[in-house]
Amino acid sequence: MKSYQSLLKGYEQEMIQTLRELVSIRSVVEETGKALEExxxxxxxxxxxxxYMMGRxxxxxxxxxxxxxxxxxxxxxxxxxxxxILVHLDxxxxxxxxxxxxxxxxxxxxxxxxxxTADDKGxxxxxxxxxxxxxxxxxxxxxxxxxxxGLDEExxxxxxxxxxxxxxxxxxxxxxxxxxxxxVHGEKGIMVxxxxxxxxxxxxxxxxxxxxLKGGEAYNMVPNRCTAVISGGDHxxxxxxxxxxxxxxxxxxxxxxxxxxxxxxxxxxxxHGAKPQFGVNAIxxxxxxxxxxxxxxxxxxxxxxxxxxxxxxxxxxxxxxxxFSDDISGEMIWNTGMIxxxxxxxxxxxxxxCPISTGQEAVYQAMAPHLDPFGIGVVKIAYKAPxxxxxxxxxxxxxxxxxxxxxxxxxxxxxxxxxxxxxxAIDNAVAFGMSFPGEPATEHQKDEWIRLDLxxxxxxxxxEAIYRLCCVKE
Numbered sequence: 001m002k003s004y005q006s007l008l009k010g011y012e013q014e015m016i017q018t019l020r021e022l023v024s025i026r027s028v029v030e031e032t033g034k035a036l037e038e039x040x041x042x043x044x045x046x047x048x049x050x051x052y053m054m055g056r057x058x059x060x061x062x063x064x065x066x067x068x069x070x071x072x073x074x075x076x077x078x079x080x081x082x083x084x085i086l087v088h089l090d091x092x093x094x095x096x097x098x099x100x101x102x103x104x105x106x107x108x109x110x111x112x113x114x115x116x117t118a119d120d121k122g123x124x125x126x127x128x129x130x131x132x133x134x135x136x137x138x139x140x141x142x143x144x145x146x147x148x149x150g151l152d153e154e155x156x157x158x159x160x161x162x163x164x165x166x167x168x169x170x171x172x173x174x175x176x177x178x179x180x181x182x183x184v185h186g187e188k189g190i191m192v193x194x195x196x197x198x199x200x201x202x203x204x205x206x207x208x209x210x211x212x213l214k215g216g217e218a219y220n221m222v223p224n225r226c227t228a229v230i231s232g233g234d235h236x237x238x239x240x241x242x243x244x245x246x247x248x249x250x251x252x253x254x255x256x257x258x259x260x261x262x263x264x265x266x267x268x269x270x271x272h273g274a275k276p277q278f279g280v281n282a283i284x285x286x287x288x289x290x291x292x293x294x295x296x297x298x299x300x301x302x303x304x305x306x307x308x309x310x311x312x313x314x315x316x317x318x319x320x321x322x323x324f325s326d327d328i329s330g331e332m333i334w335n336t337g338m339i340x341x342x343x344x345x346x347x348x349x350x351x352x353x354c355p356i357s358t359g360q361e362a363v364y365q366a367m368a369p370h371l372d373p374f375g376i377g378v379v380k381i382a383y384k385a386p387x388x389x390x391x392x393x394x395x396x397x398x399x400x401x402x403x404x405x406x407x408x409x410x411x412x413x414x415x416x417x418x419x420x421x422x423x424x425a426i427d428n429a430v431a432f433g434m435s436f437p438g439e440p441a442t443e444h445q446k447d448e449w450i451r452l453d454l455x456x457x458x459x460x461x462x463x464e465a466i467y468r469l470c471c472v473k474e
Contacts, residue, residue, distance in 0.1 A: 215283040
């Protein structure tokens with residue numbers, strides 16, 4: 001009988017084909033309005049990805065369970081305790097600016113490109129084949145292992161994984177391959193809220209008027225595009241201002257006619273909302289330009305001034321007194337993710353990653369003195385409390401040992417991150433990979449990719465982690 005390590009190496013081409021087929025499915029959660037009991041509650045794309053992976057699990061001989069169309073798992077092993085490996089099959093929207101086919105699974109220079117390759121379809125396939133290798137090797141199991149497929153991780157409510165866990169029961173412990181190596185033993189709190197303001201009618205006619213303002217595709221992405229349509233004013237002067245703004249700032253900024261109006265476009269660089277330092281916020285670019293203009297509605301000018309003074313390009317919330325921090329988890333992370341406005345109102349959606357010691361009410365109280373003078377209201381959308389697992393626990397120390405064995409990195413220490421993973425969905429869970437230290441972060445970005453050699457190494461590490469945690473008696 002071959003070892004699980006050698007079996008896994010032999011699966012590489014099959015793994016690549018499975019991942020390409022999974023990446024070819026555009027599995028972005030859709031607002032269907034369906035109840036979870038109905039078919040395809042998260043949309044046809046997510047449903048197709050779920051059906052595909054459950055089918056692959058059955059073909060491999062796993063025991064499977066579907067809890068309707070809102071989650072399921074593949075299981076191996078026996079025993080009273082159960083370890084969960086939580087992955088998700090939904091992705092953020094592909095966005096614009098790709099140079100590769102977003103759903104093609106193109107392989108070039110040892111990398112596979114496509115939405116979901118890094119987050120989280122690549123890790124899901126790696127964990128699946130690690131389990132297959134262990135099953136085929138015949139090693140004994142003293143605990144059950146479930147590869148749990150979530151379908152709505154990239155949206156704020158997590159209705160699907162919640163209903164799955166109610167129906168199937170929570171594992172006793174586990175990990176998710178949906179963050180960074182070596183081990184993420186803590187995750188910051190996540191807040192999502194909207195800043196809203198209504199506009200009064202114009203003080204006079206014939207001036208500049210904001211017809212529409214729109215940017216961003218998801219709250220947890222740095223927006224790479226923002227557009228504004230403006231009517232009135234001297235069009236030639238506005239075109240020159242747009243051109244000079246782009247030249248002066250170095251940002252990509254464009255202007256074109258749209259009927260009797262002008263359309264302005266700011267091009268940024270998308271990144272994960274937990275890592276805005278790797279992106280360029282197109283909304284902030286647009287607000288910087290618009291703040292130079294004088295609109296015929298005072299409230300529009302007030303809102304633009306508020307944005308420039310209190311938000312701007314600050315990614316730690318310092319201008320609005322939200323730059324909380326602690327020794328365990330570091331600084332606050334502020335991402336302005338989406339904006340939508342017109343002549344009547346504006347709605348700005350913000351996503352924060354809060355230090356473990358900072359509660360949401362402290363944030364709202366800190367912002368209030370800055371919002372009230374501008375007549376800006378807050379709509380609370382979602383909150384996920386932080387998690388923290390003792391770095392000296394068996395789970396964390398075992399995964400750290402696995403990481404060190406396969407990388408030779410003896411200096412790395414357990415991490416606390418701003419990202420939000422399914423580790424929050426159960427007790428005693430952490431994130432374990434799949435991003436390696438020093439490698440570019442490609443999740444939520446255009447031309448998302450994974451290095452296939454590191455992907456295979458991660459699969460070996462997942463096999464070793466499962467073996468040590470579930471196949472070796474304590």
